[in-house]
Amino acid sequence: MNKARNEIKEVMPQMDVIIEVLDARIPYSSENPMVTALRADKPVIKILNKADLADPVMTSAWMSYFEQENGVKAIAFGNDKAAEVHKINELCKKLVPHKVGPDKQIKAMIMGIPNVGKSTLINTLAGRIVAKTGNEPAVTKAQQRIKLEDGIMLYDTPGMLWPKVENENSGYRLAATGAIRDTAIEYEDVASYTAEYLLQSYPKLLQQRYKIDELPEQDWQFIELAGKKRGCIRQGNQIDTHKMSEILINELRDGVIGRITMETPAMRDAEELVVEQL
Ligand code: G4P
Known part of the structure; x- marks a missing residue:
């Protein structure tokens, strides 16, 4: 982690723009705290990636929220990003117009915690495979430069950036969305957290997916009811809550289940206050 920090610190002064890739389902928890600290007042493009999985209303709310800050532009991408990625070039040029010209170059650094889709985006921007995607082990690779159109040089971040760790809620949401997988957090705890949030924020989607007309109030009641519906039964006619927890998380x-965003700008503001007070 320190290696990544030091390398980023070293190259940051030469950069004109930062491209920060976030998971649109968790735009707060998928931020890397170091990006904000190290970028200082450099312009940033916040990419809300995997927007095809996120609630479109919330994605718009997050984009407006991020753009309140000076020098920040936000854009959302889903699975069909190929036709849209040129918009990143447009935004780069808009953010640093003094670097646009025949003999000029915009240096852009792309950053993101693992699994937000950074490699997929780099490959789409480059129009060829330059970064490994999927479940490749995180290897510390050397700084990579990729020449894009419009005089933009894209710098991939060396090393691995870690997600938010100081906030317990973020841990649950990172686990729920699969941003972090094999965690110390139990499946059943992640499912409880998720069920509680979905009961509150997306009850209709739960009703439709699990065919439950009257949703219970408590998360554990929901897991039991849905488990029964899905035939998750252990020996002795007990409901297999572990199995149902796995189903819920995998389907999320x-x-x-539907297009779901696990956090709102208001949640971010409230949780940041708590973290600051720690
Ligand atoms: P990373 O470099 O940030 O670590 O992420 P990477 O590009 O490897 O993408 C991680 C997974 O997310 C990949 O799935 C990729 O296909 C998927 N992904 C990337 N962009 C999007 C998007 O806009 N929408 C959706 N729905 N998925 C996207 P994978 O190869 O199946 O890997 P995994 O999910 O099994 O780890």
């Missing part, structure tokens, strides 16, 4: 990650 796959987007089959």
